[in-house]
Amino acid sequence: MPKSAVPIREVRLRPAFTGRGDETVEAEVLVGASGSRGRAAAPAGASAGKHEAVHLPPGGSAAAIAKFDASRLVGVDASDPRAVTEALRSIDPTPNYSLVGGATAYAVSVAALEAAAAELGRPMHELIGLYGEGGPAIPLPLGNVLGGGRHAGGGAPDLQEFLVFPENPRTPIDAIRANLRVHALVRRGIEKRDPTFPAGRGDEGAWAPRMGSLEALELVSEAAAAASDELGVRIGLGIDAAASALWSPSEGVYVYRREGRRLDPQAQASFLEELADRYGLRYLEDPLHEDDFDGFAEMTRWARARGVLLVADDLVVTNASRLERAAAVGAANGAILKVNQAGSLGEALSFAAACRARGYAIVASHRSGDTWDPHLAHVAVGTGALMMKSGVVGGERIAKLMELLRIHESNPGIRMSALGRRGAPGRHALLGRKIILEGRPREVRRDDRGIGGQAAAAGGPGVDQGAGRHRHKDRHDRENQVHGAVHS
Numbered sequence: 001m002p003k004s005a006v007p008i009r010e011v012r013l014r015p016a017f018t019g020r021g022d023e024t025v026e027a028e029v030l031v032g033a034s035g036s037r038g039r040a041a042a043p044a045g046a047s048a049g050k051h052e053a054v055h056l057p058p059g060g061s062a063a064a065i066a067k068f069d070a071s072r073l074v075g076v077d078a079s080d081p082r083a084v085t086e087a088l089r090s091i092d093p094t095p096n097y098s099l100v101g102g103a104t105a106y107a108v109s110v111a112a113l114e115a116a117a118a119e120l121g122r123p124m125h126e127l128i129g130l131y132g133e134g135g136p137a138i139p140l141p142l143g144n145v146l147g148g149g150r151h152a153g154g155g156a157p158d159l160q161e162f163l164v165f166p167e168n169p170r171t172p173i174d175a176i177r178a179n180l181r182v183h184a185l186v187r188r189g190i191e192k193r194d195p196t197f198p199a200g201r202g203d204e205g206a207w208a209p210r211m212g213s214l215e216a217l218e219l220v221s222e223a224a225a226a227a228s229d230e231l232g233v234r235i236g237l238g239i240d241a242a243a244s245a246l247w248s249p250s251e252g253v254y255v256y257r258r259e260g261r262r263l264d265p266q267a268q269a270s271f272l273e274e275l276a277d278r279y280g281l282r283y284l285e286d287p288l289h290e291d292d293f294d295g296f297a298e299m300t301r302w303a304r305a306r307g308v309l310l311v312a313d314d315l316v317v318t319n320a321s322r323l324e325r326a327a328a329v330g331a332a333n334g335a336i337l338k339v340n341q342a343g344s345l346g347e348a349l350s351f352a353a354a355c356r357a358r359g360y361a362i363v364a365s366h367r368s369g370d371t372w373d374p375h376l377a378h379v380a381v382g383t384g385a386l387m388m389k390s391g392v393v394g395g396e397r398i399a400k401l402m403e404l405l406r407i408h409e410s411n412p413g414i415r416m417s418a419l420g421r422r423g424a425p426g427r428h429a430l431l432g433r434k435i436i437l438e439g440r441p442r443e444v445r446r447d448d449r450g451i452g453g454q455a456a457a458a459g460g461p462g463v464d465q466g467a468g469r470h471r472h473k474d475r476h477d478r479e480n481q482v483h484g485a486v487h488s
């Protein structure tokens with residue numbers, strides 16, 4: 001379809017809040033002769049990468065709005081995200097939007113495209129149009145069902161997110177139901193272990209129980225297996241380690257404060273690889289910190305051999321130059337796209353184009369502090385994302401999932417994305433069968449505590465000692481050295 005220019009008439013900004021209560025910015029953009037309107041409100045991160053756009057300048061949304069010269073947008077083509085970015089850059093030329101904040105750039109640029117879509121009578125994802133070869137597709141919803149890290153209080157796991165996604169759903173609604181079912185079963189599993197669990201949840205609606213990462217993974221694996229059996233949908237497991245939040249640059253180790261684990265970079269990689277092997281994880285995000293391109297590259301070789309999606313978030317921060325740097329060394333095979341990390345939608349789309357050119361799977365993602373804004377669904381479909389990471393429950397998460405359903409409803413022929421099978425089935429797919437774990441054959445049972453046994457359940461120090469097979473012997477040795485230093 002030929003492109004039509006849709007001139008911006010007016011931009012209005014107001015202070016707004018995320019569901020977590022972070023201050024942010026909402027924009028309203030009016031376009032064209034009829035004054036079609038777009039509205040968007042920016043999300044905010046908690047485990048934000050140090051290389052991403054500044055959320056708001058000192059002085060918060062009031063300062064951002066005061067510094068914003070909306071007249072620079074008047075007449076700009078709202079249907080062209082790059083033109084909108086140029087106008088935003090003429091207001092704030094700093095590399096990280098430190099004058100008006102990434103929140104302002106997000107809100108204005110997303111609202112502009114929504115207004116253009118309304119004026120042209122076309123869905124927003126079509127104006128983005130970076131589809132894959134088969135045309136538009138509905139991404140697999142990826143959501144955290146249990147979590148900790150910076151998204152939950154003390155006592156919850158050190159690893160930030162335990163994620164699930166349906167690998168081969170028939171329809172988007174089946175996909176959403178699958179994740180919801182796992183979320184419900186995870187609560188039951190926690191309550192079975194701890195009848196006094198007060199049903200606390202973290203920022204994104206994932207359960208936040210008092211337990212260590214190993215027990216958490218075991219529990220999520222059981223819930224996913226049960227939901228798989230019940231619904232007949234293969235459910236994949238994943239982890240977002242958000243490793244920059246664990247990394248202590250001064251000590252050169254990853255510190256799991258609650259679980260008493262201290263791992264040097266080799267041991268950290270080894271630990272997560274072993275979890276992935278053992279539980280059949282298909283998705284591993286930010287296993288290493290935000291500047292470790294070489295470590296990511298090494299893990300990517302391991303991931304490729306196993307059909308694991310190794311996803312970079314804080315490493316690439318939705319920044320095309322950082323993605324090129326990752327591609328140059330072969331770091332990661334998937335990348336998180338968060339529009340507000342880049343600031344404007346136009347910059348995020350340049351990143352998406354770089355991902356597609358370099359063969360990175362795109363995972364379009366929400367933030368831990370998010371708003372009612374449903375546009376992530378259009379960004380995900382429009383960029384040809386394999387997955388949309390948007391949580392499972394909570395109003396701001398459901399808003400995005402509902403928009404996926406609306407996109408599907410208005411285009412029933414649209415395909416569902418799927419993740420191909422890999423050689424080794426996930427551990428939960430092996431329940432009831434004899435397999436070899438920890439060097440001896442035994443049956444996998446639902447109540448199997450897996451790595452670390454009772455120690456893992458307690459979440460105490462040293463839970464990953466005696467964990468069995470390590471891929472890299474040198475890593476294993478170093479891990480034990482680190483433990484030895486801490487626990488002797």
Ligand code: PEP
Pocket residue numbers: 044045046047048049240242313365366367368369
């Ligand atoms: C994440 O780390 O992927 C995430 C969504 O958290 P935050 O928004 O806090 O960065």
Ligand code: CA
Pocket residue numbers: 240242285286313314
């Ligand atoms: Ca992340």
